[in-house]
Amino acid sequence: MSVASLCQICESAMAVDTCDTCGTAVCATHYDRATGLCTDCAAGT
Template identity: 75%
Template sequence: MSVTTLCQVCESATANYTCDACGAAVCAEHYDRAAGLCVSCAAGSRR
């Protein structure tokens, strides 16, 4: 039996990634692959 986790941003898509900064489980749409961060952390790192 596998357990699927929902994206912590949109709460509708399956989370396939984990943010390197905050540990949030996020889907591909809310993950910045180049940075290894969720969109929230990626936005904060660009300030």
């Protein structure tokens, strides 16, 4: 899913995706394309 806002994790880069689990809008750095999760959710799995 494409979004147009700041990353909710780093709050400095543009968000490019949304986490499939928690719905957090995240930049490419904080999104794991392989799992569809933000780095916070991916770390918890």
